[in-house]
Amino acid sequence: MSILIKLSTTLRDMVPGYEPETGLSVSLKDGESSITAGELASRIGIPLEEIKIVMINSRQSELASVVADGDRVAYFPAVGGG
Amino acid sequence: MFRFLRVNMATKSCVFEDIPEEYAGLGGRALTSTIVAREVNPICTPLGPHNKLVFAPGLLGATNSPNSNRISVGCKSPLTEGIKESNSGGQPGGHLAKLGILAIIVEDMATEGEWWQLEISKDSAKLVPSTVAGLNNFDAVAKLVEQYGKDCSYVTIGRAGEFKLTAASIAFTDRELRPQRHAGRGGVGAVMGSKGLKAIIINPEGGKNHPLVDEEGFKAASKRFAKALTSHPITGKGLAEYGTAVLVNILHEAGGLPTRNFTCGQFEHHEAVSGERMNKLTKERGGEGAVAHGCMSGCIIRCSGIFPDEKGKFKSKWPEYETLWCFGPHSNIDDLDLICTFDHMCDDIGVDTIDVGVAVGVAMAGGGIPLGDGKAVMEAMKGISEGTPLGRIIGCGTATTGRVFGVRRVPCVKGQSLPAYDPRAVKGVGVTYATTPMGADHTAGYAVTANILSCGGKVDPLKKDGQIELSRNLQIATASVDSVGLCLFTAFAILDIPDALAAIVDMLNAKFGWKLTGDDVVTLGQRILSTEIDFNRRAGITEAADHLPDFFTDEPVAPHNTTFDFTPEELQTTFNWIKK
Numbered sequence: 111m112s113i114l115i116k117l118s119t120t121l122r123d124m125v126p127g128y129e130p131e132t133g134l135s136v137s138l139k140d141g142e143s144s145i146t147a148g149e150l151a152s153r154i155g156i157p158l159e160e161i162k163i164v165m166i167n168s169r170q171s172e173l174a175s176v177v178a179d180g181d182r183v184a185y186f187p188a189v190g191g192g
Numbered sequence: 193m194f195r196f197l198r199v200n201m202a203t204k205s206c207v208f209e210d211i212p213e214e215y216a217g218l219g220g221r222a223l224t225s226t227i228v229a230r231e232v233n234p235i236c237t238p239l240g241p242h243n244k245l246v247f248a249p250g251l252l253g254a255t256n257s258p259n260s261n262r263i264s265v266g267c268k269s270p271l272t273e274g275i276k277e278s279n280s281g282g283q284p285g286g287h288l289a290k291l292g293i294l295a296i297i298v299e300d301m302a303t304e305g306e307w308w309q310l311e312i313s314k315d316s317a318k319l320v321p322s323t324v325a326g327l328n329n330f331d332a333v334a335k336l337v338e339q340y341g342k343d344c345s346y347v348t349i350g351r352a353g354e355f356k357l358t359a360a361s362i363a364f365t366d367r368e369l370r371p372q373r374h375a376g377r378g379g380v381g382a383v384m385g386s387k388g389l390k391a392i393i394i395n396p397e398g399g400k401n402h403p404l405v406d407e408e409g410f411k412a413a414s415k416r417f418a419k420a421l422t423s424h425p426i427t428g429k430g431l432a433e434y435g436t437a438v439l440v441n442i443l444h445e446a447g448g449l450p451t452r453n454f455t456c457g458q459f460e461h462h463e464a465v466s467g468e469r470m471n472k473l474t475k476e477r478g479g480e481g482a483v484a485h486g487c488m489s490g491c492i493i494r495c496s497g498i499f500p501d502e503k504g505k506f507k508s509k510w511p512e513y514e515t516l517w518c519f520g521p522h523s524n525i526d527d528l529d530l531i532c533t534f535d536h537m538c539d540d541i542g543v544d545t546i547d548v549g550v551a552v553g554v555a556m557a558g559g560g561i562p563l564g565d566g567k568a569v570m571e572a573m574k575g576i577s578e579g580t581p582l583g584r585i586i587g588c589g590t591a592t593t594g595r596v597f598g599v600r601r602v603p604c605v606k607g608q609s610l611p612a613y614d615p616r617a618v619k620g621v622g623v624t625y626a627t628t629p630m631g632a633d634h635t636a637g638y639a640v641t642a643n644i645l646s647c648g649g650k651v652d653p654l655k656k657d658g659q660i661e662l663s664r665n666l667q668i669a670t671a672s673v674d675s676v677g678l679c680l681f682t683a684f685a686i687l688d689i690p691d692a693l694a695a696i697v698d699m700l701n702a703k704f705g706w707k708l709t710g711d712d713v714v715t716l717g718q719r720i721l722s723t724e725i726d727f728n729r730r731a732g733i734t735e736a737a738d739h740l741p742d743f744f745t746d747e748p749v750a751p752h753n754t755t756f757d758f759t760p761e762e763l764q765t766t767f768n769w770i771k772k
């Protein structure tokens with residue numbers, strides 16, 4: 111099992127080799143049972159201040175929210191349109 | 193210096209008149225809606241002689257405020273049969289304001305089959321036989337530019353407007369004289385067509401910025417407003433880099449991207465039609481393409497990039513998110529180039545991309561166009577300009593198309609199609625769709641901000657809590673912003689940076705010598721909505737019309753499997769200041 115990470119706009123440039131179609135799969139470390147969305151972002155090299163919106167399994171979440179194995183996590187900077 | 197221009201299409205009289213007392217201090221939407229409410233009989237036939245078409249720049253038009261040159265278009269809508277305010281960028285708003293023309297009121301009708309164009313300059317206005325009848329917007333403007341020159345701005349209708357199709361738009365030229373900014377919604381182009389008015393030519397020569405009661409005060413406030421816009425990540429950078437198309441991926445992720453006529457909230461090929469991809473292709477192809485392009489003078493947000501084809505030639509403006517969505521996921525199409533072609537065709541023929549794009553997906557649901565068949569859509573789109581039966585049907589928009597093809601799911605409120613947010617997964621905007629006097633319209637109260645974008649607070653998009661209040665406050669604020677002449681996208685900064693609203697109020701006070709406070713802005717917004725709702729009531733549109741089609745309350749939508757579960761009684765508390 112692993113966690114699927116999806117990134118948007120400028121956040122993509124912060125993770126070398128990021129593939130928009132497939133996203134990024136990250137496995138928890140041995141012995142690690144959970145991680146927060148914020149810790150996960152730091153682990154892949156995204157500064158937390160760049161993140162405005164976090165969704166875990168398509169639900170609005172926080173950086174402090176807990177991510178479990180098999181989850182899908184999406185990070186967005188401040189974006190808007192209309 | 194300030195006046196109205198009243199144009200009678202039957203007698204051809206064009207008269208500058210003093211501004212009546214009761215309209216003093218109004219601009220933009222406040223002015224168009226008030227004029228329509230006072231002067232148009234609410235039960236008139238929208239495409240008949242008793243309807244009027246009103247154009248008005250906003251209160252901060254022709255000033256150095258950033259993003260304040262929008263234009264408001266008002267009339268009774270042939271699509272919703274209620275009051276309509278449709279708002280556009282482009283150059284004409286600023287030009288009219290500079291000439292001191294605070295409103296153009298077009299009345300009555302020319303003899304059927306006659307086409308006229310209105311020439312406006314500093315001290316004169318006259319109707320002359322049109323030299324561009326029968327042409328679509330791009331050819332019409334090219335010819336008008338040959339005739340009147342590059343310094344004028346142009347307002348035109350395409351063939352859809354000439355055919356009086358109920359999704360016809362009115363085009364306004366941008367800074368490069370491209371007729372690709374539109375008052376899109378509600379069939380305002382059909383009203384212009386019904387009057388026999390093909391084009392308006394505005395020569396700004398001799399026009400000037402409006403006098404300011406307190407010049408220094410204005411300058412300081414305008415600087416503060418500009419600072420708020422440039423320092424906010426959305427208005428300062430995001431919109432310029434990715435356009436509104438940035439929303440494709442985020443709405444997909446949130447499960448609110450309506451797919452295949454609102455049967456699912458996610459589209460498997462979202463990445464192919466995303467803002468990220470549009471940005472990348474625009475940069476790779478280069479040529480005439482452009483990232484960060486403003487549609488009117490004074491815009492510092494610059495959301496309207498230019499999309500190049502494979503050879504780097506101009507293909508279209510960057511389609512808005514709504515356009516990408518309705519010709520894309522909603523119609524099961526994932527070809528970005530093709531969608532850009534459709535966007536350009538809408539601009540050229542002169543139709544609302546939303547009502548026509550949604551009609552395309554609805555025709556697919558009813559078997560009128562094969563699902564996802566881009567070629568068939570192309571033929572149908574050409575048919576709008578040619579006047580084929582299918583072209584006329586989709587050119588009349590979603591409600592007509594749904595009826596013709598016997599479709600169960602017709603996503604409309606008050607005859608106007610829903611934009612690109614599933615109301616079951618973004619409930620706040622669902623409240624706006626159901627209740628705004630305009631018919632389904634996201635811009636009327638853009639609750640996507642707090643529901644999805646964490647802008648102006650956070651409200652859980654799947655829950656009912658707080659949504660009515662959110663929609664109410666946004667509808668009020670939007671009515672005010674539309675009256676000031678500001679592009680609605682300034683709202684992202686206004687919602688998050690308290691000084692932005694204070695700066696707007698200070699600019700108004702410095703321009704007019706008023707003593708407004710933030711509360712007065714709220715009162716203005718409420719007053720506009722009350723006026724519009726009152727018009728609708730007199731037109732026979734009651735509170736009973738404030739609901740969504742029942743498939744939204746019947747059918748849960750994946751991935752969240754939620755329904756739109758507000759009762760009519762709950763929705764009717766939205767405008768809680770209006771006495772029943």
Ligand code: SF4
Binds near residue numbers: 486496
């Ligand atoms: S932000 Fe976009 S829509 Fe608004 S005025 Fe600028 S270019 Fe036009």
